[in-house]
Amino acid sequence: MSQNSTSIDPATGAEIRSHEWDGIRELDNPLPRWWFWIFLICVVWSIGYWIAMPSWPLATTYLKGTLGWSQRANVAADIAALQESRRPIEQELMAANLDDIENDPDLFSFALASGRSAFKDNCAPCHGAGAQGAIGYPNLNDDDWLWGGTLADIEQTIQHGIRNASMDSRFSEMPAYLTLGTLDRAQVSDVTEYVLSLSGRAEDAQAAERGSSTFAEQCVTCHGEDGKGMRDQGAPNLTDSIWLYGGDRDSIFETIAKARNSSMPIWGERLPAPTVRALAVYVHSLGGGEKSTMNMEGAQ
Ligand code: HEC
Ligand code: HEC
Numbered sequence: 001m002s003q004n005s006t007s008i009d010p011a012t013g014a015e016i017r018s019h020e021w022d023g024i025r026e027l028d029n030p031l032p033r034w035w036f037w038i039f040l041i042c043v044v045w046s047i048g049y050w051i052a053m054p055s056w057p058l059a060t061t062y063l064k065g066t067l068g069w070s071q072r073a074n075v076a077a078d079i080a081a082l083q084e085s086r087r088p089i090e091q092e093l094m095a096a097n098l099d100d101i102e103n104d105p106d107l108f109s110f111a112l113a114s115g116r117s118a119f120k121d122n123c124a125p126c127h128g129a130g131a132q133g134a135i136g137y138p139n140l141n142d143d144d145w146l147w148g149g150t151l152a153d154i155e156q157t158i159q160h161g162i163r164n165a166s167m168d169s170r171f172s173e174m175p176a177y178l179t180l181g182t183l184d185r186a187q188v189s190d191v192t193e194y195v196l197s198l199s200g201r202a203e204d205a206q207a208a209e210r211g212s213s214t215f216a217e218q219c220v221t222c223h224g225e226d227g228k229g230m231r232d233q234g235a236p237n238l239t240d241s242i243w244l245y246g247g248d249r250d251s252i253f254e255t256i257a258k259a260r261n262s263s264m265p266i267w268g269e270r271l272p273a274p275t276v277r278a279l280a281v282y283v284h285s286l287g288g289g290e291k292s293t294m295n296m297e298g299a300q
Contacts, residue, residue: 006018012027015028050065053069089110090274092107093111093274094273098155098292111277111278112278114278115281118271122270126264136244136245136260143287149284149289150290158279158280158283159276161265161266162234163261163264174260176257177191178258179258183218183256188256190210191214192252193208194208194209195252197211198239199238199239221233244260245260
C-alpha cells in the first residue's frame with residue numbers, strides 16, 4: 001500500500017485518494033448535487049410521514065399518526081359498502097319463491113357465485129373443495145340424497161344441520177347393534193352378508209338368507225323393505241354402489257356393529273339467511289337437483 005501519493009486521474013481530472021487495496025485506488029468525487037438534494041428531501045419527507053401516518057409500535061398499541069389513517073378501518077368500510085350494495089339482491093333472494101330462483105338469470109347467477117364462495121369457506125373442509133365428499137361426508141354432486149334433494153330440502157338441511165342440538169335439525173339414530181348387544185357377532189355378520197346381497201355381492205347365500213330375517217326385524221323401519229333407504233330417516237339406499245362409509249364387507253360390518261351417526265353443524269346459526277339460501281342454490285345446481293314436484297310424488 002503506497003502512502004501519501006496525491007495524484008490526479010488523467011481520465012476524469014479527479015484527485016486520486018491516497019489509499020490502495022490490491023492495486024485498486026479510489027477517486028475523490030463529491031456526490032452529485034441533485035442526488036444530495038433528493039436525499040435531503042427524502043429525509044425531511046420521512047419525518048413528516050412519520051408524524052402524519054401510523055409509524056411506531058408501542059407495548060400494546062402503536063403511534064397512530066395525526067391523519068388517523070387505518071388500513072383495517074378502510075377494509076371494514078369497503079366490506080360494509082359491498083354488503084350494502086348486495087342488500088337489494090339479497091332481499092330479492094329471500095323474497096323469491098324457491099322454484100323461481102333458477103328462472104331469474106340475475107338472481108340465479110348471484111346465488112351461484114355467492115354460494116360457491118361460501119362453500120369454499122365453510123363446507124370444503126368436510127365435503128371437499130369440489131363437493132365430492134369423503135368417507136363419512138356425502139358427495140353433493142350426485143343425485144343420491146340422504147335427506148332430500150329439492151331446494152327446500154337442501155336449504156332445510158343446511159339451515160338446521162344434522163344430528164345436533166337444534167330442535168329442527170335432521171335427526172335419526174341407527175342403533176349400534178353389536179355394542180348395544182341387540183345382535184351378536186354372528187347375526188351382524190349374517191346381516192352384513194344380506195346387505196352385500198342387496199347389491200349382488202353376497203358370497204354366502206345361506207348367511208344372507210339368515211340375515212334377511214334380521215334385516216326385516218331390525219332394519220326396514222329406516223332402510224325400507226327393499227333396502228332403498230328412507231329420506232325422513234336420512235337412511236341411505238343400500239342397493240346402489242354409493243357408500244357413505246365404505247361398501248366393503250369390513251366397513252359394512254363396522255357400520256352395523258357400532259353405528260356412525262355423524263353430525264353436521266347448524267349453519268343457520270353461523271351464516272346469514274341469504275348465504276344459507278345461496279348455498280342451497282349452489283348445492284342444488286351441482287348434482288341432479290330435484291324439482292319440488294318430484295319430491296311430492298316420491299314422498300311417503
Ligand atoms: C364438520 C363437517 C361438515 C361441514 C363443515 C359441513 N358438512 Fe354437510 N354434512 C356433514 C355430514 C357428516 C353429513 C352427513 C350426515 C348424515 O346424514 O349422516 C353432511 C350432509 C350434508 C348434506 C345432506 C346431503 C344429503 O345427501 O342429504 C348437505 C346438503 C350438506 N351437508 C351441505 C353442507 C353445506 C352447504 C355446508 C357448508 C355450509 C356443509 N355441509 C358443511 C358434515 C359437514
Ligand atoms: C333408526 C334408523 C336406522 C335403523 C333402524 C338402521 N339404520 Fe342403518 N343407517 C341409518 C342411517 C341414518 C344411516 C346413515 C347415517 C349415519 O349413520 O351417519 C345408516 C347407515 C347404514 C349403513 C351404511 C351405508 C353407507 O352408505 O355407508 C349400513 C350398511 C346400514 N345402515 C345398515 C343397517 C342395517 C343392516 C340395519 C339393521 C340391522 C340398520 N342399518 C338399521 C339408519 C338406520
